[in-house]
Amino acid sequence: MKNTIKQIEAVILFVLALPLTSVAQDQSGVRLTGGVEANGVAKVTLKSAKSYENPFMEVALDAVVNQPDGKQVKVPMYWDGDEDWKLRYASPQTGVHTFLTTCSDVSNTGLHGIEGKIEVTPYKGGNPLLRHGPIRVSQNKRHFEHEDGTPFLWLADTWWKALCKRMTWEGFQELTADRKAKGFNAIQIVIGPYPDEDMMEDRWGNEGGLPYTKKDFSVVNPEYFKYADRRIGHLVSQGLVPVIVGGWGRPQGGGKSTLIQVGLEGYKRHWRNLVARYGAYPAVWMVGGEAQDSYGPWSELGRYLQVTDPYKHPMCYHAPEHPRHALKDNDFFDFDMIAIGHDGMRTIKQTYDLLNASFEAKPKRPALCGEACYEGHMQTNFQYTQRYMIWSFLLSGAAGHTYGAAGIWHAGVEGDAGHTGFRGQEYDFTTWREGMHYPGAKQIGLGKKLLEKLPWHRFESHPEWVEPGCFAAGIPGEIRVIYQPRRNIYNWIGQTVKGLDPGVDWKVYYFDPATGRTFDQGMIKASAKAGDKNAPRVNFKKNVPSPQDWVIVFERASE
Secondary structure: OOOOOHHHOOOOOOOOOOOOEOOOOOOOEEEEEEEEEEOOOEEEEEEEEOOOOOOOHHEEEEEEOOOOOOOOEEEOEEEOOOOOEEEEEEEOOOOOEEEEEOOOOOOOOOOEEEEEEEEEOOOOOOOOOHHHOOOOOOOOOEEEOOOOOOOOOOOEEOOOOOOOOOHHHHHHHHHHHHHHHHHOOOOOOOOOOOOOOOOOOOOOOEEOOOOOOOOOOEEEEEEHHHHHHHHHHHHHHOEEEEEEEEOOOOOOOOOHHHHHHHHHHHHHHHHHHHHHHOOOOOOOEEEEEEOOOOHHOHHHHHHHHHHHOOOOEEEOOOOOOOOOOOOOOOOOOOOEEEEEEEEEHHHHHHHHHHHHHHHHHOOOOOOEEEEEEEOOOOHHHHHHHHHHHHHHHOOOOOOEEEEOOOEEEEOOEEOEEEOOOOOOOOOOOOOHHHHOOOHHHHHHHHHHHHHOOHHHHHHOOOHHHEEEOOOOEOOOHHHHEEEOOOOOOOOOOOOOOOOOOOOOOOOEEEEEOOOEEEEEEEEEEOOOOOOOOOOOHHHHHHHOOOOOOEEEEEOOOOO
């Protein structure tokens, strides 16, 4: 016989730290679990009627949810310590969602056959992740958008180790506020084995300890995840997409990759746990960092994640080479993430070449740089390098960009740099708070804010519009955005912009990518009738305001 929700404890929890919703009895005798706004997270707690020596290994629990549109999804549930099992669920669909739990132990009357209802009402707030919904790949397979079709220009920061205890809760909130103010909208963060640390190192843990107490991930520590929950939820509450990395692929201590050390089954348990806890959030999945075939069956793990996630969040892997080659079995990934290294212009050129190779690959996918040239890493790659990367990559067709800074990615603090490097020595001793103030982060945020004022999601790359060494994108006859990199000092000569439509009145201005200031260059008046295909094209060449890198914007004047 099915059990009704009146036999269990049931509460609703919102993403945005709202008060708990009261639980009320409906006329059918099944207790409603309360209401939640669209894309908010409802949390239902069940009490197991039986005790287990290791619930994480002995019990598998799911909720089969019937949605208002008639579709059915199976949502994994997670063990949260003691006798508590929890369901987290979110949906953009308003209306009543009913669920029925299925437990591997059908004799457990507290977990198996439990019925309930979750009423989803329209969202009334201003959080873009809730107002517009989680992100997905656009129909043209070149950029990201929210569930309602609103374009999403990816600008992520790299916080690989920000769940560790070196990063305090107060510090996490401070860094989140800083990144939100600067225009970031995604955070790449590891929940699993960290880069440049041995397996089961104590500093992998947070205030609740290590996430698992055995290397094969057979014994979970719910206290770790309770502290992680607060941080992931906080990112979402501030409009930042958590890009969750399941673990690092490169060989760690012992000379083997973490996937080989843990084992495929252990990593599957880990990812099921992550999906159960964070799948209801507007997340993006990164199966592994620096994953490739020689480091274990990452593709098989990715396919498991694909079928386990009922929300079908965008999924990638962090590729240390061509993302269509590092894992031969890669056709199920939603976008390409290129992650090459930190050696200045050599790395940038390599990343640029791989981006273009990804654009040409079939099938089409969005592609972006997911790790290159952290600002201040080993005291290199400061703000000009950051500006060059984002402008050259975006104007060449990248779907977004991921920044990184020394101090932040490893959550460095005074007395503990947070890494020992892959050669056993520290890269540098920058703290996360020092890295937070590096100027490149603000400057690339200025670039994103400019592009978001323009129809960037319709841009296509047009290298033929500029001289070699510059980058151009836009919409013919409507808008052009040009990046002219820095050259030598005392050089004010502007680059030639070629082939402007002579039947258009163009407004022209220089945008300073370092400060956000604009310098009006007046109008280029139409020299021919609109649509005159025989009229000669117009070139533009004018000195830059100062000898540095510049962005030049041409906008069609309003009629």
